[in-house]
Amino acid sequence: MxxxxxxxxxxxxxxxxxxxxxxxxxxxxxxxxxxxxxxxxxxxxxxATRLFRIACLEHPGLTPIAQQSLALWTALGERTGEVFVRQSGCLNVGAPYSRAVRGAIAAASAAGAPIEELGHDELAARYPQYAGLGADDVAVWDPGAGICYAxxxxxxxxxxxxxxxxxxxxxxxxxxxxxxxxxxxxxxxxxxxxxxxxxxxxxxxxxxxxxxxxxSPRRTPLYWFRAKDSGEFDLGRFPAFVWKREGAHSLWGHGSGDGFGVKIGLEHLETEAGRVVVDPDEVDRYIHLRADVDELAETVADAFPGLEPRPEKVLPCMITDSxxxxxxxxxxxxxxxxxxxxxxxxxxxxxxxxxxxxxxxxxxxxxxxxxxxxxxxxxxxx
Ligand SMILES: Cc1cc2nc3c(=O)[nH]c(=O)nc-3n(C[C@H](O)[C@H](O)[C@H](O)COP(=O)(O)OP(=O)(O)OC[C@H]3O[C@@H](n4cnc5c(N)ncnc54)[C@H](O)[C@@H]3O)c2cc1C
CATH class of the missing domain: 3.50.50.60 (FAD/NAD(P)-binding domain)
Structure with a gap:
């Protein structure tokens, strides 16, 4: 036919x-x-979710594309009665010269999008969950950012x-x-x-x-964690973040909300370990406690001790790098x-x-x- x-x-x-x-x-x-x-x-x-950012640290040209998504998804949600983006903000955390901080500032200023810069002490006081902050870490607050419902x-x-x-x-x-x-x-x-x-x-x-x-497709699981003390890691108190850590694996994620847990992902240091190319038809869909969980659990225990270090849920996913x-x-x-x-x-x-x-x-x-x-x-x- x-x-x-x-x-x-x-x-x-x-x-x-x-x-x-x-x-x-x-x-x-x-x-x-x-x-x-x-x-x-x-x-x-x-x-359930993905991070939604306006001050896109990866390239200033991405901000107008994210803004277009926001406009289209808002209009679609008004028609269907759903909410597709929750603008609960995002913290870009790292040293002042890190990609998280410089990239977010560059993207926001190119697009004229509002941001707020937080010094180290202010960041630590407002967000005590970040126990593993480096001595130089500061943040850029992106108020138009948040999460979107994937x-x-x-x-x-x-x-x-x-x-x-x-x-x-x-x-x-x-x-x-x-x-x-x-x-x-x-x-x-x-x-x-x-x-x-x-x-x-x-x-x-x-x-x-x-x-x-x-x-280059690679296998990259999605992870959800549980807070030791409920409330501290709700989305309102623990908004979306990208944290470029000095000499350690970088982290990203967001707090919990209706129907979703605390999400944390790990971006490997630029080592081969995080960059194994897979055939998507043969990707390993099992979760392996040692290979998939141990390293992230150790990093989470160090960075956010208020979370149970081992995830409550893990799902395989794929990223395709250019x-x-x-x-x-x-x-x-x-x-x-x-x-x-x-x-x-x-x-x-x-x-x-x-x-x-x-x-x-x-x-x-x-x-x-x-x-x-x-x-x-x-x-x-x-
Ligand atoms: C762990 C993880 C965390 C992420 N976090 C974020 C985040 O916080 N924020 C963010 O913006 N992005 C994030 N991303 C990236 C984001 O999820 C991807 O950019 C996006 O989902 C890619 O969509 P896609 O349509 O390209 O791929 P897919 O969703 O995989 O769509 C491709 C489709 O093609 C279909 N297909 C393939 N071959 C065929 C065929 N031969 N015939 C018919 N259909 C076919 C597949 O079945 C699939 O449905 C994350 C990704 C991962 C894995």
Whole structure:
């Protein structure tokens, strides 16, 4: 059987579901194909929450994309009666010259976004949970930041796309994407899709489907902890944070709230241990107490002694790194039939709504709402 569409989106995680929604909203005849169920736990977008930051320390160009996500998700939430972003703020903690502090200041000042700088003593007094603060550690408070609700966003983006006319094919694996004279053929075991363009957002599988991309998927679990003294680690008292620690593994996370626990993640020192590349089809989905938990438990005991050091819940997840830590969004080889978005590098969720808008604009040939040239997938070969 063959189905003709104007555009096909492959992969309906955070990025693909956003692209599908934004394309459907423009009246494009679009289909979205996902090999699992919608909102599944086998890719990169599962779990209740992700950090949402405005002062994006990774690159000042990311702030307008996060702001676009916020605007789109707020409007979607007003329509559906849900809340997708909770602006409870975020602390960027580290030495004054650290990436957390300098990067957040640079991004906020480029975008004119408000921030507050906290000196060491003020930080320690306001947030006594940070027992492991270094002598030089200070913080940048990003009041527009907070957390976003990951799985509900993916589901709502797909539901909204369907409401706007998109055709959705869950549990359908794309086995090949072939560029042909008339456009593109997207193959699945049962149906063949013919379209003018394809938008491939296959997360850790992007390199497998498109090939020849500098992407490195790695297994990175999600962890939730319990506070020893209830209240001290509620989201209101222990907001989202990124903590670049001197000579130690860096940490990020946020406090607990309705339906979610205290979340803490560890960013390895720049060692091989944290950078093992995996085949996403063969990634280890078991949790190993020694390899997955011991190191983080030791770091948490040192940094936040008010938490039970061993997590109460752990789920495997995947991050797909690019060589410079920025996403790959655009047309590889400038091919007019193919658009990709991937290489999330561990900080992509908050940008998904804004990236979906950029992907739709690129596909229908509209001017982009912000400069995204730093995400051009061809930047490594130029
Ligand atoms: C531990 C961890 C913590 C993170 N913390 C944060 C954070 O705090 N803030 C933040 O902004 N970001 C964070 N991220 C990053 C964020 O979660 C990712 O950037 C985002 O989820 C990537 O979405 P994606 O759509 O690219 O990938 P995915 O969600 O994996 O979507 C890709 C989809 O493609 C589908 N697919 C693959 N191959 C095929 C095929 N052949 N046919 C059909 N479908 C296919 C997959 O099933 C999948 O659903 C974190 C990531 C991890 C792992």
């Amino acid at each position: 063959a189905i003709s569409k104007d555009v096909v989106v492959v992969g309906l995680g955070a990025f693909g579901s956003a692209a599908l929604w934004r394309l459907a909203g423009r009246g494009v005849d679009v289909a979205g194909i996902e090999r699992q169920g919608i909102g599944h736990h086998l890719g990169s977008s599962h779990g 799985e509900p966003i993916v589901r709502a983006q797909v539901a909204e796309a369907e409401r706007l006319g998109a055709a959705v094919y869950p549990h359908t694996m794309v086995t090949g994407v072939e560029l042909v004279d008339s456009g593109v053929v997207v193959r699945t075991p049962t149906v063949e899709f013919r379209a003018r363009q394809v938008v491939v957002c296959a997360g850790a599988w992007l390199g497998k489907l498109v090939g020849d991309l500098p992407l 060589p410079d830590g920025q996403f790959l969004v655009g047309r590889p080889g400038e091919d007019p039939r193919l658009v990709i978005a991937g290489g999330d590098s561990g900080h992509g969720f908050k940008h998904a709504g804004g990236l979906g808008e950029l992907l739709a604009q690129l596909t229908v040939d509209e001017s982009p709402y912000c400069d995204a040239t730093f995400l051009d997938p061809n930047r490594f070969t130029r």
